[in-house]
Each structure stands twice: as C-alpha cells, then as structure tokens.
Amino acid sequence: MRSVEEIEKLLDQLEDCIADDLEAQDLDFKEWTDRSFGDNIKLIIKMAICMANGGGGHIVFGVADKVQKRRNAIRGVPVDLDLYELHKRVYEKTDPHLIPTFKEITVPEGTGTLLIVSVTGEMAPYTNTDGSATIRKGKDCIPLTGSLRKEMVGSSVAMDVTAEVVPEDWTTIVSATAIEKVREKMSEANAPEDLLSLKDLDLLNSIGALNGNYFTKGGLLIFGKSDAIQRLIPQYRWAYRKMLSDTDYIVRDDGYQPIPIAVHELERYLATDNPIMTVESGLFHHEFSTYPKIAIREALLNAFTHRDYRIHGAVMLKQYKDKLILTNPGTFMDGINPNNIIHHPSVPRNHHLMELLDRLHLVNRSNMGVPRIYRSLLVEGKEPPSYREVGNSIELSLIASSLFPGFKKFIADLSSENIHLDVDELLVLQYLLRHEQIDTSTAARVAQRTHDQARELLSKMTNESQLLEAVGRGKGRYYTLSKTTSDILKEEMSYERQVNLDEEAVKMRILSLLKDKDLTNQEIRKMTGWDRKKVYNVIKELESEGVQRVGWGRSAAYTLKDK
Secondary structure (H helix, E strand, O other): OOHHHHHHHHHHHHOOHEEEEEOEEOOEEEEEOOOOOOHHHHHHHHHHHHHHOEEEEEEOOOOEEEEEEEEHHHHOOOOOOOOHHHHHHHHOEOOOOOEEEEEEEOOOOOOOEEEEEEEEEEOOOOOEEEOOOEEEEEOOEEEEEEEHHHHHHHHHOOOOOOHOOEEHHHHHHHHHHHHHHHHHHHHOOOHHHHOOOOOOOHHHHOOOOEOOEEEEEEEEEEOOOOOHHHOOOOOOOOEEEEEOOOEEEEEEEEEOOOOOHHHHHHHHHHHHHEEEEEEEEOOEEEEEEOOOOHHHHHHHHHHHOOOOOOOOHHHHHHOOOOEEEEEOOOOOOOOOOOOOOOOOOOOOOOOOHHHHHHHOOOOOOOOOHHHHHHHHHHHOOOOOOOEEOOOOOOEEEEOOOOOHHHHHHHHHHHOOOOOOOHHHHHHHHHHHHHHOOOHHHHHHHHOOHOOOOOOOOHHHHHHOOOEEEEEOOHHEEEEEEEEHHHHHHHOOOOOHHHHHHHHHHHHHHHHHHOOOOEEEEHHHHHHHOHHHHHHHHHHHHHHHHOOEEEEOHOOOOEEEOOO
16 A cells, blocks of 8 residues: 555645545545534544455545645644544444554644545455445445445455565575475475475475565465564464463463474474373373374464464464364355364365465365364364354364273274274264264254255164164154164163163153154154053153143043143
8 A cells, every 4th residue: 555655745736636636546535524523433434444345545534625726625634633532433333343544644734634544455345333335446435235245255265365476585584494394394294205305496486485586475474584474474473372261371472483383383382281191902002192183283284274364363372271272363264164164165265375385295275174183083082173253263172082092993993894984974973972862953963964964874874884773763763872882982881771871862852742742652653663562661651750641542642741
C-alpha cells in the first residue's frame, strides 16, 4: 500500500485538480461532515469495510472530493478526536473484527489536521455487525452481493502468500543451519539419494524455493534466517508454554526460526516430559511414548503448513499435565469442519509451501497428515484427537491417555494375518473399548461417515474380519465385540459378563422405546433376536420399572405406567 508520505505529496496536486481525480482502488477522500459524531463514525466504518473488502487501502478524512484548490478542498477534522474511541467503535461494529490504523497529519489549511484511516484485507470478506457490506471497485463502493462474496472466497483461496517473491538476494538471508536440518529430516524420511546429494543451490532450485536470485516466502519459511523471517514475514511466529493451569505457565519460549527448526524445538520441549512405557514382548522391550512421535510430527507440520500467513499469530503448543493443545492462526478452509476432517479431500491454503515440503519429502499432499495422527494414536488403544475452531484459530487437542499394550499386539497380529485395519475400523474398536455397544448412527458419527457407509463398515467388521457381532434386527440392531475379540482385548472382563451387560443395555433400550410407544412381544423379538420366553422373562424383570402388559392374545402389548 501507499505510504503516508506519498499521500501527503498527493495533496499538493489539489491545486490543479479535485480530490476525486486522485482517488483510486486503494485511496478515497471524504469530508468530515457537520452532522453528529455518530454519523461520522458510521461513515468511517462503512468506508473501512469497503476498502478492506477491496484489498485494503487508505481513506483520508477532512478533504472535500469535489472542490478545486487545496485551500478550499482541505477542511480538516476536529483536533480533539479520540483515536482510541474510533478504533474501538470500528472493531466492535465489524465482523470479522477489523483493526484499522489511524494516523493524524498536520496541514496548514482548515482545522490543521487530517485523519488517514488505513486498512488491509487479510480476513475479507468483512461486514457490519448487521450483515451489510460494500466492496471497493475502482473508485466506487458497491454492495457486496452473494455472488461477489463467493467470488471473493474463491480468489482468496487462489491467493497464496507463500508463493510471493522476497526481493532480497537469497544468499544474504539463507540459514545454513536450516538447510542442514532439512537434509537431516529428508534422510529420516528416506528421501531419494539423488535429491539428498544435490548441492544447496541445486536443491533449492530443484524444489522451486528460488525464483531467479530470490526466495519465495515459502522458501524463506523453510530455509531463511530468523531475523529475515521476522522482518519480511512478521505474521509468522512459533511459541511454547508448559502450563501449570489454564492461566499459569512455568516454561515459555517464542521464536521466528524457519519451520524445520521450529518443529525440532517444539519436539525437543515436548520430549523432556513425554513419559515412556516399556512393554516386554518375548526377548524385546518396546518403548512407547505418551504422545506418539508420528502424531506430534504430523500435527506440528500441519499447523505450520495450513496456518493463515495473512494474519498475525503464533503456532502455539501448550503442554498441560494431561493434554496437549496446539493452535494455529486461521480457520478451516471451505467445506472442512471437525466432523469431516478425517476423510475430506485436502484443501491447502498455502499451495506453494505445501509443494516445497512435499518435494522435500517432509509432508504428504494426499491428505495423509490427519489420518496419520488418528492412526498413530488409535493403534495404541489411545483416544483419538479432537479438532475445533476457536475464533480465528484452529485448535487440536491430544489427551494423555495410557497405552493399551494388548491392543497394540492385537493390531500387529492381525497385520501378520494380512488383515489391515483402516482408521474407520480402529475408531469403532476404540469406541467399543470404552463402551459396551455401538449402533449405526453412532458409528457414522465416530468414523465421520454417512449412515450407509457406517452400515457397510459394521457389516464388514462382523462378517469378514469377525471383530464384531450383531445383536438384534432392524432399527434396534447394535454391535458388540465378538467373543474372540473380547477375549483378547478385555481379558479382565469375561465374555459372560459382557453378555450380561449387553442384556442390561437391551433393557434400557426397551424402556426408552416404551416411553414413545407400546411394543408387542413380536416387535421385541425382532429387535433383540430373543425367543418368546426370553422376552417374557425380561419383561417380568422390568415390571419394577413400571412395565406392564395390556390386552390379551395377539393384541397383547407392553406399556409403561403413567406414560
């Protein structure tokens, strides 16, 4: 955007033209009206939204835009303006909150003061809190219609900050330490030898980190010096806090190091307090961390590659006694939300940065990051991660759940028999480790699948891998661990006790259904798979819960008293 000095020089041209002639996509002049202070506030908010939606720019208040001669056009603004109050009003009345910059400049005409309001369009589209908005098109502010909003969202997705070129000789801002760290991580990831053997310049050129003699911003984020990143990409930062409570911490660190070093530093902090359990298996002793290293690495790389580099903020890792919380600036991209994040196709915000890391073999572009996080936790019998959107940030939580050695061995034994479980199947099994049963609707929610996909999933796990068994029929059908699976995974719980618990669950289901309608013996048999006598005996046990029979013969049914 233009500088304040450039705008001040433009004012001299008012001798030969009117302010309207000087206006452009990123510049407008407005007169401070004689009406109420509130009316001028509304004008500031309206123009700030318009300019921000148009990509950003400046509004100069105190200049009449249709008057010739500088001494006539420049009328000024009140000299006692409360800039804090102006800032507060604009912030409160815009959605998302707009944070303009206010600058007063001194002039010899009028009141002696002009006000320059400057805005950027980092989080566009913006609206007033009542939902109305305009957008800058040339010199005009036009209504921000639905089609224009859709166009804006599409263009914002296509606009990749990390692909921009940094106009400084790359040799003066490259970090030798970062290059060595990248090579180390590439080697760990089994990158091809012909890539590893390239000289530094050839490596940077081969992956596209250089554009001529200049870094792209993505290249700088991976290979740049900390001071260069802080100066040229000030929005970027990483941070670590070891928390005592929600408000107090005992360790704090922040930095602007390039992504590979930032990831290494955060992993190093976490490693100092990531308890390890040793599990004996034959002659071997295997070590398992509370937070699997694969999950941590993928989560950190996802946070850095998918964060919004148009807005200020840090990739923040908070380590609590019983959980990790990782946040990064930015919201979910179009169509993605916490309820479909496992299977939704990847929608990278920073295409160029993702391509660079993919060519370095440090990330995978095929939407493998999130499933890998899930899988690395689930194969150890741990709780799955949790995602949510908090304001303008995405938050990932990992619970410090204990290792389930039996489950880890169970999955390994299945693999040796060429039975490889996907994330959906692991999620169902993980759920059944903590609950006695699962129905199709619950499986759909847990595995983030449609109802039909969940039905197929449960059928496969029942009929093919025989991990589950079905109980009941029709809408009342649910699934439990099969006897074989239960014997392996729940050694402390006999299968007979499992069956008893299932019977209690069926009783609760019958009571729940009876609250809505009466049930016949035949309907309960169909739902549970029991015979007539079994249903009769269970209903007798439920009489103390208010269940009673009404009618006789074929018309007999069961109901709840005082329903």
